[in-house]
Amino acid sequence: EAGVAQSPRYKIIEKRQSVAFWCNPISGHATLYWYQQILGQGPKLLIQFQNNGVVDDSQLPKDRFSAERLKGVDSTLKIQPAKLEDSAVYLCASSYGDSNSPLHFGNGTRLTVT
Amino acid sequence: GQQVMQIPQYQHVQEGEDFTTYCNSSTTLSNIQWYKQRPGGHPVFLIQLVKSGEVKKQKRLTFQFGEAKKNSSLHITATQTTDVGTYFCAADTGGFKTIFGAGTRLFVKA
Numbered sequence: 001e002a003g004v005a006q007s008p009r010y011k012i013i014e015k016r017q018s019v020a021f022w023c024n025p026i027s028g029h030a031t032l033y034w035y036q037q038i039l040g041q042g043p044k045l046l047i048q049f050q051n052n053g054v055v056d057d058s059q060l061p062k063d064r065f066s067a068e069r070l071k072g073v074d075s076t077l078k079i080q081p082a083k084l085e086d087s088a089v090y091l092c093a094s095s096y097g098d099s100n101s102p103l104h105f106g107n108g109t110r111l112t113v114t
Numbered sequence: 115g116q117q118v119m120q121i122p123q124y125q126h127v128q129e130g131e132d133f134t135t136y137c138n139s140s141t142t143l144s145n146i147q148w149y150k151q152r153p154g155g156h157p158v159f160l161i162q163l164v165k166s167g168e169v170k171k172q173k174r175l176t177f178q179f180g181e182a183k184k185n186s187s188l189h190i191t192a193t194q195t196t197d198v199g200t201y202f203c204a205a206d207t208g209g210f211k212t213i214f215g216a217g218t219r220l221f222v223k224a
Binding site for chain 2: 033035041042043044045048055056091099100102103104105106107108
């Protein structure tokens with residue numbers, strides 16, 4: 001099966017600019033996750049979708065981050081305006097959505113904010 | 115909020131030595147998953163443990179889930195250079211929300 005697709009692979013922006021990341025999950029996976037991984041740390045869950053509904057977004061900085069999964073398939077994560085501390089790898093993952101389903105990760109987008 | 119604590123943060127071993135990483139939670143977990151992330155790569159699922167006291171093996175890797183379902187361990191026997199990477203535990207905290215530990219980074223010297 002095809003894996004989780006993410007783009008772009010790398011992005012460099014200046015602070016206060018905006019950026020968007022795209023994710024296409026594995027076909028048939030109901031649940032889609034966005035994680036932020038800062039260098040040397042574990043992935044931090046930003047938002048979790050079940051189909052096109054939000055399950056959890058408690059860790060999403062909603063004043064600058066937004067995410068959508070309009071048709072229950074692919075998803076976009078946006079940052080506006082970006083801050084220096086947003087420099088990280090943004091990982092998208094998907095799963096079938098039950099408690100025993102492993103997460104399948106994309107290659108991630110490495111964001112550098114200067 | 116719910117956290118899973120992982121120790122050690124990093125470990126250096128000589129090739130052929132054993133390695134163990136531990137994952138602990140203050141609350142009972144529904145299940146625990148283990149992932150491996152190679153340098154520059156993304157986390158890749160290794161295994162899931164669900165039952166109290168469960169032990170699973172994958173070649174040189176042994177995974178255990180504690181009797182109280184609050185801790186877990188991953189043990190690698192006779193490490194190889196291909197084992198290099200960061201090992202994460204991830205726990206379902208309820209509501210199918212998967213929280214990752216900080217990871218243990220393994221360095222293997224040939």
